[in-house]
Amino acid sequence: QVQLVESGGGLVQPxxxxxxxxxxxxxxxxxxxxxxxxxxxxxQRELVAVITSGGSTNYADSVKGRFTISRxxxxxxxxxxxxxxxPEDTAVYYCHVQILPRTYxxxxxxxxxxx
Numbered sequence: 001q002v003q004l005v006e007s008g009g010g011l012v013q014p015x016x017x018x019x020x021x022x023x024x025x026x027x028x029x030x031x032x033x034x035x036x037x038x039x040x041x042x043x044q045r046e047l048v049a050v051i052t053s054g055g056s057t058n059y060a061d062s063v064k065g066r067f068t069i070s071r072x073x074x075x076x077x078x079x080x081x082x083x084x085x086x087p088e089d090t091a092v093y094y095c096h097v098q099i100l101p102r103t104y105x106x107x108x109x110x111x112x113x114x115x
Contacts, residue, residue, distance in 0.1 A: 002026040002104050006095055009109030016113070017083045022095030022106050024076040032098040034071055034078035038091035038111075045094070049080060063089075085113045 008020040024031065032053050039045040049059045049069035057069050068081040078095055090113050095106040 002028060002097075002099055002102075004095055004097060004104055004106035006093070006106040006109040009093060009111045011112045011114065012085055013115050014086060014113055016085050017081070018085065018111060020080040020082070020093055020095075020109060020111075022078045022097070024097055024099075024104070028076055028099055030099070031073070031076060032100055034069075034098070035096040036069060036078070036080045037094045037096055038089075039094070039108075040088075040091040043091075048093070051078065082111070085111075087113045089113050 003025050004022055006020065006022045008018060010018060012018050033050055035050040036048045037045050038048050047060060048063055049067055051057045051069045051071050059067060066084045071078045090111060092108040092110050094108045097104050
């Protein structure tokens with residue numbers, strides 16, 4: 001069994017920064033891709049950023065240049081550094097981890113960008 005524990009969400013003013021963390025624990029042999037998704041009220045869940053086991057990254061156009069995804073393989077942890085936050089970044093953020101042949105979701109952490 002694998003568990004994902006997210007942390008780091010909260011309330012921040014526009015232009016501020018937050019760092020999300022997602023730690024995987026349990027029966028883990030090898031983690032492949034690790035992703036962050038988000039879901040705003042009334043909208044579909046969308047992919048924000050992905051990092052492969054080799055460290056390659058990709059980002060949604062809406063967050064390019066502002067968000068940075070990284071991972072610590074020794075800690076089975078993925079991070080999302082979010083800078084220059086905008087009100088439209090307000091959403092519940094979910095980590096998503098591929099431990100083949102299955103994938104796992106975190107419980108979600110609320111990020112609210114408001115003055």
